[in-house]
Amino acid sequence: MPAFLLQKIRRWITTLKRNIQVIFRVNEAEYGILRQNAAKAKFSQAAYLRSLIMGYVPRQPPSADFYAMTKELRAIGNRMNQIAARANATGFFLAEEYAENARRLFNSIVKIREAVVLPDKMT
Numbered sequence: 001m002p003a004f005l006l007q008k009i010r011r012w013i014t015t016l017k018r019n020i021q022v023i024f025r026v027n028e029a030e031y032g033i034l035r036q037n038a039a040k041a042k043f044s045q046a047a048y049l050r051s052l053i054m055g056y057v058p059r060q061p062p063s064a065d066f067y068a069m070t071k072e073l074r075a076i077g078n079r080m081n082q083i084a085a086r087a088n089a090t091g092f093f094l095a096e097e098y099a100e101n102a103r104r105l106f107n108s109i110v111k112i113r114e115a116v117v118l119p120d121k122m123t
Contacts (some may be wrong), residue, residue: 003117013050056119066116070109077105 027033038048041058051058080102087093 002113006118010047013047013054051119052122055122057122058119059117062116066112072112073105073109077102079111080105 034041034045034048037058038045040060041048042050043051043058044062048058083093084098084102087098
C-alpha cells in the first residue's frame with residue numbers, strides 16, 4: 001500500500017462520525033507500551049488503537065535516509081528509461097534488456113517501500 005493511500009486511510013478514519021465511546025482499563029505497564037508504540041508510529045493513542053482494530057499494526061516511520069535513497073533510485077530508473085527509449089528509437093542499443101532493468105529497479109523500490117513503510121496486516 002503506497003504512502004499516499006495510507007494517508008487517505010488515516011484521513012478517512014478521522015472523518016468518520018464517531019458517536020460511540022469505548023472505555024477500558026489498562027495497568028501502568030500496558031499504558032506505557034501503548035504510549036510508546038503510538039509515539040513510535042507517529043499516531044495518537046486513539047488512532048493507533050483504531051488501526052489495530054481495523055487489522056493493521058502500524059510501523060515506525062522510516063528515516064529521512066530511506067526517502068532520499070528511494071528518490072535517488074527513482075532518478076536512476078528514470079535515466080535508464082530515457083536511455084532505453086532513445087536506444088529503441090535509434091535501434092543502436094539492446095533496449096529490451098535495459099527496459100527490463102528499469103522495471104526491476106522500480107519493482108525493488110516498491111518492495112522496499114512495502115517492507116519499510118506500510119503497516120502489517122494482522123492474521
